[in-house]
Amino acid sequence: MNSTDSIRVEMQDGLAILSLAQPARGNPFDGQFARDFKQVAAGLLDSDKLRAVLLRADGANFSFGGDLKVFYPARDQLPPLVREWTSDLHMGLQRFWRLPVPVVTAVQGFAMGGGVALLAGCDVVMAGASTRIGSAFAQLGFSCDSGSSVTLTSRMGMARARRFVLLAEMLDSEEAMRAGLVDKVVADAQLQDEALALARKLAAGPTVAYGETKRLFMQAGAAQLEAQLEDEALTLARVSATADAQEGIAAQVEKRKPAFQGR
Amino acid sequence: MNSTDSIRVEMQDGLAILSLAQPARGNPFDGQFARDFKQVAAGLLDSDKLRAVLLRADGANFSFGGDLKVFYPARDQLPPLVREWTSDLHMGLQRFWRLPVPVVTAVQGFAMGGGVALLAGCDVVMAGASTRIGSAFAQLGFSCDSGSSVTLTSRMGMARARRFVLLAEMLDSEEAMRAGLVDKVVADAQLQDEALALARKLAAGPTVAYGETKRLFMQAGAAQLEAQLEDEALTLARVSATADAQEGIAAQVEKRKPAFQGR
Amino acid sequence: MNSTDSIRVEMQDGLAILSLAQPARGNPFDGQFARDFKQVAAGLLDSDKLRAVLLRADGANFSFGGDLKVFYPARDQLPPLVREWTSDLHMGLQRFWRLPVPVVTAVQGFAMGGGVALLAGCDVVMAGASTRIGSAFAQLGFSCDSGSSVTLTSRMGMARARRFVLLAEMLDSEEAMRAGLVDKVVADAQLQDEALALARKLAAGPTVAYGETKRLFMQAGAAQLEAQLEDEALTLARVSATADAQEGIAAQVEKRKPAFQGR
Structure with missing residues (x-):
């Protein structure tokens, strides 16, 4: 750039x-x-x-x-x-x-x-x-x-x-x-x-989770509760499949610092 | 009245x-x-x-x-x-x-x-x-x-x-x-x-600018970002042609107090 | 339950x-x-x-x-x-x-x-x-x-x-x-x-009024002012017919504690 x-x-x-x-x-x-x-x-x-x-x-x-x-x-x-x-x-x-x-x-x-x-x-x-x-x-x-x-x-x-x-x-x-x-x-x-x-x-954090969180909050104020809940659910289903989500859970349970890769 | x-x-x-x-x-x-x-x-x-x-x-x-x-x-x-x-x-x-x-x-x-x-x-x-x-x-x-x-x-x-x-x-x-x-x-x-x-x-202030600012904020919470940005842009284009906007800029640059007329 | x-x-x-x-x-x-x-x-x-x-x-x-x-x-x-x-x-x-x-x-x-x-x-x-x-x-x-x-x-x-x-x-x-x-x-x-x-x-409070108040606030942020005002008006017309609203007014004027029934 x-x-x-x-x-x-x-x-x-x-x-x-x-x-x-x-x-x-x-x-x-x-x-x-x-x-x-x-x-x-x-x-x-x-x-x-x-x-x-x-x-x-x-x-x-x-x-x-x-x-x-x-x-x-x-x-x-x-x-x-x-x-x-x-x-x-x-x-x-x-x-x-x-x-x-x-x-x-x-x-x-x-x-x-x-x-x-x-x-x-x-x-x-x-x-x-x-x-x-x-x-x-x-x-x-x-x-x-x-x-x-x-x-x-x-x-x-x-x-x-x-x-x-x-x-x-x-x-x-x-x-x-x-x-x-x-x-x-x-x-x-x-x-x-x-x-x-x-x-x-x-x-150095979980980039996909950050990005989706930003998107969800930017639309939250004007959204209907039910539509927003469903967007959160389907989004988390996608995000939970990322390498970073799997690393985040593993690190927490294994009591170590997570190494996120941004994907 | x-x-x-x-x-x-x-x-x-x-x-x-x-x-x-x-x-x-x-x-x-x-x-x-x-x-x-x-x-x-x-x-x-x-x-x-x-x-x-x-x-x-x-x-x-x-x-x-x-x-x-x-x-x-x-x-x-x-x-x-x-x-x-x-x-x-x-x-x-x-x-x-x-x-x-x-x-x-x-x-x-x-x-x-x-x-x-x-x-x-x-x-x-x-x-x-x-x-x-x-x-x-x-x-x-x-x-x-x-x-x-x-x-x-x-x-x-x-x-x-x-x-x-x-x-x-x-x-x-x-x-x-x-x-x-x-x-x-x-x-x-x-x-x-x-x-x-x-x-x-x-x-004694710039009445048109005040009025448009109020209108923009009243609709901001429920508006889509992109639509609101465009409303702000076209509004400012209109407001910038008012006598008060021209006076406001002139007064600021000429380091004097502006005399707004409300139009 | x-x-x-x-x-x-x-x-x-x-x-x-x-x-x-x-x-x-x-x-x-x-x-x-x-x-x-x-x-x-x-x-x-x-x-x-x-x-x-x-x-x-x-x-x-x-x-x-x-x-x-x-x-x-x-x-x-x-x-x-x-x-x-x-x-x-x-x-x-x-x-x-x-x-x-x-x-x-x-x-x-x-x-x-x-x-x-x-x-x-x-x-x-x-x-x-x-x-x-x-x-x-x-x-x-x-x-x-x-x-x-x-x-x-x-x-x-x-x-x-x-x-x-x-x-x-x-x-x-x-x-x-x-x-x-x-x-x-x-x-x-x-x-x-x-x-x-x-x-x-x-x-022990006025249940219908509480429920309608909650509903009105949950939709207020994303609502148009005029639509929300009219919803408030028609809602209050309904709520004002409840036993609790009549009791609330009476108790206030008669300077006693209201006894709400939740209806």
Whole structure:
């Protein structure tokens, strides 16, 4: 899988490390980033060796979201620009969030706008103690995009998420954790190491089970109980035939550590 | 827009202030209130100058909910009465909650039964420190109405909301905030001023963006990810053409305060 | 209603007390338990005297979930076994969770895997202070079943529930309460008495109202606001004609304790 101008991709034993790579510009969401993100997400889906993803950012800040310096000169003709950017970005996001492997993200400094939507869709969000997470949409006169109505709701509940966006709230790391937006707050200096360690651990886990679990939860909220129970049952029947499930049971009974292979 | 017997309506520069106006009776939910609320909600929807709503109550208490003094003498023939009241009240509630402007509510004293359902559907719920919020339905042998199964779930999550109603819990203001039912607790003496200040601030905000954001979140929980992403994209394309979005971007880049016009 | 090998059933004045009755084996989920649970759930649905359920467990632990000692020797031919067990267990669970009466559960010691899914679907979860609740699925290389994608989501929200399963987290009682998985933590020595007292109180409550309230909340998350409002209205019209609703109103106005009959 290739790096792009705005996203550096490194593969380490089944773990894909994606780094937002434009720190001098604040890792902005713009047309180039949208195209790059769509390409990278497609590449991850096509990679049959993939077992986990770590999403991180170079520099002092995770992302300031949409790039106002691009919007400003074009501000009287934004609709075509918005439709073009989102046609790439949203396609990338839906494929990224539906990746059948665990996704960990490390968030430092400021995370704003589309950056918040992106991190909120990850499976485990780790933030440095000094991280600040803000919904910038309303202060620009914008409605929310980048899937934030879905990913914020999945983390904070509907009413809390709606308030976060309507009031353009800015949360510190502890507030974000209490609201459900962040899973774990660590010392700033430990953030990259701890996120990498967790991502590596998940990359050595039972990949098929992780992927099916993600899929089941993503559809659970809107599903009928009976349909969801049956999906769980037939899914577990498939998963129970994997080498990893057999190893998991054997290791537990034999009181040893399982060696999962991701299949 | 006209006041009614049970609801006083005042317009202040795009802000509609609704006051439950029967404090001596505890601002009850009855047939008259249901008719009045339906009429007021319809009037708000028809008002093209509307930019925000503040819902408040005269007197010591927000509302005791359904008026038992009316139910009591009619208690062996309630079904037609319930169907009549809800035909007005529920029509009013669905139009009120779908208003395309931010709605702030100030809650003092007791809020019970239908009163809880009503406040829970507002975008920002501010409560005085001594406020107590209770679900009275079960202790009357009633199932829940007034949309409480939807609005309580959107704030507390399904299991917590169901418990609140089944156990007819009474929460103090801090418990209600921890449960998600209240957004902010303020000193009793500051409640009306702080709620009015927030409502005025929102009435001076980017109204179209607020309205579309509310709509997106109201449908997010039950929506498919891909459909929701596309709705967000096409919505933002429309919103980005508003005067407020152009002003928002310009103000941010020019490092000045935006002057939104609500269009 | 009859007891089975793995579940003891006692009826006390409309309260069904179900006890997981294989403490020496850790109250496992296996083929026999699945058949027993399906039979017991069907019996509860058919019982017209039922007014509440208490689900508890004999011994030091609530349940260790799936029985690895059965899986281990059969581990290279699990899919048919999983399909058979879930065909009984999931049918039992969907009928159990849709029982039209309140269900209280008392959880002590360890609750793992399917045991967590089961308790999470109950209306009120009481846990002893030393209780530990863990999602064991991922460490076995299993995807989640027993309805856990639905019941955990209804209690913790989607993202928190997904993390609980992906990371195979083990929560102590306070962590579980903060996450929404447990409703109340009590001293270990008080657990059985307090859960029984609450279940008895609910068994003396307005059963029809409780049942309809449960039904409304179970469908609320995925429902359209307008459809849900109308269901609430027509439901309350029916419920308001019950003897318990008339008694509830009368008792409130006459300032006495209501005597509900469950009809």
